[in-house]
Amino acid sequence: MDSTDIGCTYSMDDSYKSHSGTSLNYSTDINAISVDLPVTSDDGISTCSNRNGLKYLPRWPAVNLEFRDLSYSVSDANQGKKKILKNISGEFKSHELTAIMGPSGAGKTTLLNLLAGFGISNYSGYININRNPRDPRLFRKMSRYIMQNDIVDPYFTVMEAMMLAANLKLGSEFNRQQKLEIIEEILNMLRLEKTANTVAARLSGGERKRLCVAMELVNNPPVLFLDEPTTGLDDLSSSQCVSLLRRLAHSGRTIICSIHTPPAKLFQMFDKVYVLAEGQCVYQGSVGNIVPYLKEIGLSCPITYNPADFFIEVACREYGDYHKQMVNAIDNGNVYRWMPNSRYSEMKSISPTTSNTTSGASSGASSLNELEQFEMEIDKKALQSHCSWWLQYRILLHHMVTKMWRDKSYIKLRFYMNIILGLIVGGIYVGVGNDASKALFNFGFAFTIVIAYLYLPLMPVLAQFPTEMKLLKREYFNQWYNLSSYYLAMITSRFPYMFLLAVIYLTMVYLMSNQPLELFRFAMLFLVAILTAQISDSVGMLVSSRLSLVNAMFMGPVMAVPLILLSCYGIGYGRDISPFMRFIMNFSYLRHSMEALVETLYGYNRADTICPPTEVLCLFKNAKFLREILGYVNLNYWSSIFFLVIYYIVCTSLAFVLIKHRLSASNGATNRIFQYINHMLVKYLNFTTYKY
Numbered sequence: 270m271d272s273t274d275i276g277c278t279y280s281m282d283d284s285y286k287s288h289s290g291t292s293l294n295y296s297t298d299i300n301a302i303s304v305d306l307p308v309t310s311d312d313g314i315s316t317c318s319n320r321n322g323l324k325y326l327p328r329w330p331a332v333n334l335e336f337r338d339l340s341y342s343v344s345d346a347n348q349g350k351k352k353i354l355k356n357i358s359g360e361f362k363s364h365e366l367t368a369i370m371g372p373s374g375a376g377k378t379t380l381l382n383l384l385a386g387f388g389i390s391n392y393s394g395y396i397n398i399n400r401n402p403r404d405p406r407l408f409r410k411m412s413r414y415i416m417q418n419d420i421v422d423p424y425f426t427v428m429e430a431m432m433l434a435a436n437l438k439l440g441s442e443f444n445r446q447q448k449l450e451i452i453e454e455i456l457n458m459l460r461l462e463k464t465a466n467t468v469a470a471r472l473s474g475g476e477r478k479r480l481c482v483a484m485e486l487v488n489n490p491p492v493l494f495l496d497e498p499t500t501g502l503d504d505l506s507s508s509q510c511v512s513l514l515r516r517l518a519h520s521g522r523t524i525i526c527s528i529h530t531p532p533a534k535l536f537q538m539f540d541k542v543y544v545l546a547e548g549q550c551v552y553q554g555s556v557g558n559i560v561p562y563l564k565e566i567g568l569s570c571p572i573t574y575n576p577a578d579f580f581i582e583v584a585c586r587e588y589g590d591y592h593k594q595m596v597n598a599i600d601n602g603n604v605y606r607w608m609p610n611s612r613y614s615e616m617k618s619i620s621p622t623t624s625n626t627t628s629g630a631s632s633g634a635s636s637l638n639e640l641e642q643f644e645m646e647i648d649k650k651a652l653q654s655h656c657s658w659w660l661q662y663r664i665l666l667h668h669m670v671t672k673m674w675r676d677k678s679y680i681k682l683r684f685y686m687n688i689i690l691g692l693i694v695g696g697i698y699v700g701v702g703n704d705a706s707k708a709l710f711n712f713g714f715a716f717t718i719v720i721a722y723l724y725l726p727l728m729p730v731l732a733q734f735p736t737e738m739k740l741l742k743r744e745y746f747n748q749w750y751n752l753s754s755y756y757l758a759m760i761t762s763r764f765p766y767m768f769l770l771a772v773i774y775l776t777m778v779y780l781m782s783n784q785p786l787e788l789f790r791f792a793m794l795f796l797v798a799i800l801t802a803q804i805s806d807s808v809g810m811l812v813s814s815r816l817s818l819v820n821a822m823f824m825g826p827v828m829a830v831p832l833i834l835l836s837c838y839g840i841g842y843g844r845d846i847s848p849f850m851r852f853i854m855n856f857s858y859l860r861h862s863m864e865a866l867v868e869t870l871y872g873y874n875r876a877d878t879i880c881p882p883t884e885v886l887c888l889f890k891n892a893k894f895l896r897e898i899l900g901y902v903n904l905n906y907w908s909s910i911f912f913l914v915i916y917y918i919v920c921t922s923l924a925f926v927l928i929k930h931r932l933s934a935s936n937g938a939t940n941r942i943f944q945y946i947n948h949m950l951v952k953y954l955n956f957t958t959y960k961y
């Protein structure tokens with residue numbers, strides 16, 4: 270195994286437990302969680318120098334985010350414009366944990382999405398990074414977005430999920446041991462070390478949220494966005510989560526999260542608050558300055574009241590209409606009077622011996638060293654992925670095959686389903702293959718193969734892919750891998766299982782229905798079935814790449830109906846099919862599958878079938894005559910296979926383009942034509958596609 274071990278089984282016992290020279294101390298006050306740093310030996314060398322995993326990672330300069338006159342509107346149902354953000358300005362600095370707060374519908378998530386570059390492109394205003402205009406592509410590489418409903422792969426342990434993130438993000442740059450050290454340090458920092466061998470499905474809500482943060486910390490990004498990180502967590506988990514974010518911020522990162530009214534204790538942990546109301550900024554500054562600020566407006570917060578609650582009530586106009594006054598007082602985000610003292614400047618004045626010992630990235634390093642790092646230019650090379658396309662493909666393929674294998678119930682279900690279906694179909698068509706009196710019935714047998722390989726691969730994709738998309742969206746947006754490596758790994762991972770099931774099913778029905786015992790015919794039939802299955806799989810992805818789960822489950826089977834009808838069009842009057850209909854029939858891949866199957870079973874010098882002695886009129890013993898009556902004339906097996914291959918390439922490529930477009934829309938970059946089509950579909954057909 271090379272330096273990048275793509276194996277998915279990691280045990281705490283053999284690789285994890287013993288590395289740590291770092292131990293966690295817990296006090297009853299969750300704010301006092303600290304990491305004991307490695308001690309330094311007499312010779313001055315850190316005895317744990319090889320235990321500080323994050324030391325391997327590049328350090329980043331401070332990333333300060335500034336926005337001016339940001340406005341964002343959407344079209345509403347009446348074709349009017351709804352202004353969600355109205356000329357707001359503000360600044361979010363490194364070393365600070367910032368909360369974007371406000372009443373429901375104030376525009377918090379919209380602002381967060383806009384700053385992160387997620388799903389929004391047509392805004393007006395300026396966003397600057399370290400005083401330079403934001404380069405969205407570059408910024409995406411240095412920032413990570415942890416969404417509100419972040420989902421994690423339920424079949425993998427915390428350690429495995431972390432190793433996947435490490436393998437994909439760090440590539441072959443680091444060896445397995447170094448990656449384990451990095452992971453260990455992050456898990457310690459996030460207090461997840463005890464859950465390292467727990468599968469994600471069994472994690473608590475808070476642990477899952479921390480795992481999402483942990484996975485994104487693997488390559489030490491300088492900017493983190495979190496959409497409502499405490500939603501769904503109990504008080505303790507919320508406090509632990511925010512406390513962790515605070516430590517991460519104080520170690521030099523820029524951390525911005527949207528949050529609903531937090532309890533007083535939680536509120537105090539934020540360095541800075543940015544309050545939105547009706548799309549406008551009504552306050553930005555430190556938590557401690559809120560009460561004096563409100564006092565200046567003429568509002569006095571009762572001593573027993575949580576300032577956060579009070580502020581939200583004021584923003585909701587519960588004490589009268591102070592909205593305009595507040596927007597003017599803070600000049601819609603242009604006033605910096607209430608801002609906290611910059612931690613960055615604070616650090617500059619601290620001597621190196623008083624380094625911040627609670628940070629992960631900065632632990633062990635002196636403040637001064639860090640500051641030198643923060644004053645550096647952002648190194649664009651360091652932002653490039655160290656994982657090649659081929660390595661990504663291998664890692665993802667291994668991950669997907671393991672995932673499929675672990676979903677035992679699904680594997681068993683499909684296996685039993687194929688056997689039971691094989692027994693039913695084989696039982697219904699038993700012995701018809703060589704019986705001239707049942708030739709039409711045998712045509713039905715070919716039809717069942719086509720229908721089976723339409724629905725067997727299609728339905729699972731329709732049911733699974735929309736959920737898979739959510740995971741893909743997060744990982745792709747956070748730059749884990751290329752879409753092409755993911756897509757190819759997904760297609761490849763499904764193939765062996767589909768192949769095996771086809772061998773079982775087709776062998777059963779072929780033998781039971783007494784088709785000609787010629788290996789080449791079976792191989793030809795198998796090729797048609799597999800190609801049909803692969804196309805159905807791609808059609809499933811094509812449909813579900815654009816639709817929500819419910820719509821996909823509805824649209825998939827409905828779309829299949831014309832394809833099925835065209836596949837058996839003209840039975841009984843095949844000679845009279847018009848050229849126009851023959852042309853239209855080409856658009857159904859099932860038609861090509863049917864033609865190839867009929868040619869397989871009745872072409873290639875197929876001997877006459879046997880007429881039972883009881884049969885007086887045995888019309889269909891001659892294969893050529895049967896094909897003419899059925900409307901399957903001038904067949905050519907290889908031209909049908911050619912059409913099926915072309916169909917497969919087109920559907921697979923189109924599905925890729927649509928998935929890419931959907932993900933690009935999440936990144937805010939979307940094509941105007943697509944936008945227009947989407948808009949028309951929603952407007953005139955009330956056609957809900959998907960939610961970002």
Ligand SMILES: Nc1ncnc2c1ncn2[C@@H]1O[C@H](COP(=O)(O)OP(=O)(O)OP(=O)(O)O)[C@@H](O)[C@H]1O
Nearest residue numbers: 343344351353371372373374375376377378379380
């Ligand atoms: N695509 C859209 N089309 C129409 N209205 C939208 C769209 N996106 C957001 N909005 C509206 O913009 C407003 C702000 O939405 P946003 O999700 O940013 O609010 P929020 O402050 O995060 O709310 P909450 O705290 O309830 O999540 C809401 O009134 C919402 O209905």
